[in-house]
Amino acid sequence: MAQTKTSLTNLTWSEQTELVGLVLSVVPQTNATLFPQYTIGLHAWFLDQVRQLNPQLSQYLHDGQSEKPFTISDLEGEINTQGKQLQLKSKQTYRWYVNALSVELVEWLKKWLEKVPATIDLRSAPLEIIQVAIANPPTTYQHLLSSKTLKSLNLSFISPTSFRRKKHHFPLPLPRNVFHSYLRRWNDFSNLPYPQDEFLDWIDEYVLINRHQLQTTKVAAGKRGTVTGFVGAIEYSLAKAAFEQPEFVDLFSALGQLAPYCGTGHKTTFGLGRTKLSWTENTPSIESLAVETQLAQRIEELTTNLLKTQKRTGGTRALNVCQTRATILARQERGESLKNIALELDMSYETVKTYAKIARKALNS
Template identity: 55%
Template sequence: MPRAATTTKRQPKAKSASTSSVPTWADETELVGLVFDLEATVSASLYSHYTIGLHAWFLDQVRQVDPELSAYLHDGESEKPFNISALEGQLLPSGKQLKLVANQVYHWQINALSPKVALFLKQWLTFLPPTMELSGTPLAIKQVNIAHPPTTYAQLLKSSNHQSVVNLSFVSPTSFRRKGHHFPLPVPENLFHSYLRRWNDFSGISVETEAFLKWVDESVIIHQHRLESMKVAAGKQGSVTGFTGAISLGLSKAGLANTEFTQLFYALVRLAPYCGTGHKTTFGLGQTRLEWVEQNSATTAQLLTNMLAERIEELTELFTAQRKRKGGDRTDKIASTWATILARREMGESLQAIADDLQMRPETVKTYVKLARRAIKQQGE
């Protein structure tokens, strides 16, 4: 497989995005990945759940340029045709929050999975704002480069570069939904169902899901894995049990006899870095590389978001049990909302920041904090 499609390289520092040449590609492009070099102009605190802010900033950029596309990205019930990463770079601990370091460069990735989003990115880069604002902190956009080369689904399918063993690394926490619960294991059937859903939604080359997944279950072999599980706060509410690490896969001799599914298998492997793996990829989960990445110890950001996720889960269980005893309606929804708001408040986030992320009035958030604290107090009496 081409090296450019298998790994994201840090690019050398360059002049600002407003004056440097910007990447471009053909209008027919369906898939492309971009990496942004962002420089912190000042040192500032950043809450551990900051990927919500990255998600919101990008969607607001879309709204300003293409309201119709923005509405689809917000409200579309299909798979989302984009995903983002968290920030890569020096994030230092600062109490229960993270610290952006002045003059440090951070790397952030956006991937497009459909022609409309790829075309939007191409046009957007020609008048990109000089800064991104994240939790009130400006980050100068210094440079934008190609992370995953522009391509189409048909080109992914036509490639004849088939390796006997393929490596997939999950460089941000990754999880699936199974029977109403999180499933933090890269079982081949779950992996390729995740990729096939995006393929069927955006490629225009639809595949019968049940037959292919049966072939995956019978044909895909796990040669090696190195995985670690952790809880993370993801999306606007609640927590997710996910995994990071790497896995090596191959095909059985019997599986190779089905040339059509073998070709699709390798196409979906090549799709993985673009689409990510599992759910909540638009909030930074499931970032995937086509190489074996050795797992380092958990970063400060991961440890803090793990602490936040565990607190959200603890509070959700407490509030759910209380409301069920009282016969309350909408038990799970309210318990999750209270837990998310109180846990984030305990981590030092402002009422305004929480309200903005959850699209609620600050007065409502303040009321929920009071109700949640009162419920905890009643539990202790």
């Protein structure tokens, strides 16, 4: 079959651009099944694309301890379920979103667009890239700050969203959590830092919740473990006294406009926390979320049982090891090969094989 040439739509921006979001329209050539944690594969594919043009940048994105200057989404489109897996339809168009939050990554994107690859290789589901377009317009942090001030914000959380609080997941979009999430990215990448504690105290004092429509969900996310998160929409506004500090009002508005680029909460580089600056009631497919929830619940169940077999359960090491082993075992139970699991978890095949064996032995003892 002849390869369709990828359509590139209005993909130009100035050298000053610091933020941009792209949407890739992709098409599976045959019906294909995906495991619920398929965003790990999208994450790995993206980093490999960066590596091919800029190995140093890819290493930083993979290993850097600071905020990551990119986000990706899961696939948007009609995704059905087939047993414990997800199913993509042949010839159906799906959309995948990628956002860059730093000058260096925006520059990489511009070079990458000079020779867009024909497909995204998801192993079991190669996806032909038929179009790349702008999703979030090219801009700068200064432009967000100086643009028209928004005195209220409607935010929609399109994919499961969560925060970390006292070493646990916190599935509520309280103003302080939400704006702390945005401010961390802003202070890391904008070169226009603001005092964190002072601003967040102002958020606590003056940001109001006008309405919300939220539901909680549990999903397997990232390379191990599960996340309890939420999807839905919320509206924030400002109390009258907030306007006595206009610089924080401007930042409140700018961070709201940053949200579609940086996402909300944690694990945004694995598809969580995708956010729109609008009120929308379009939430993820209940069927596909149910499959992801089943996997998350199984990982959590296995983690709990494995922890009971540990002689030492203090600290985080035992929990991390048990979560990793539980993730491997749960995915293997759903028919995924240890080889593919090893590739996606960035672990050696022998280690994954050993972890699966140890986990089964511990559970059967």
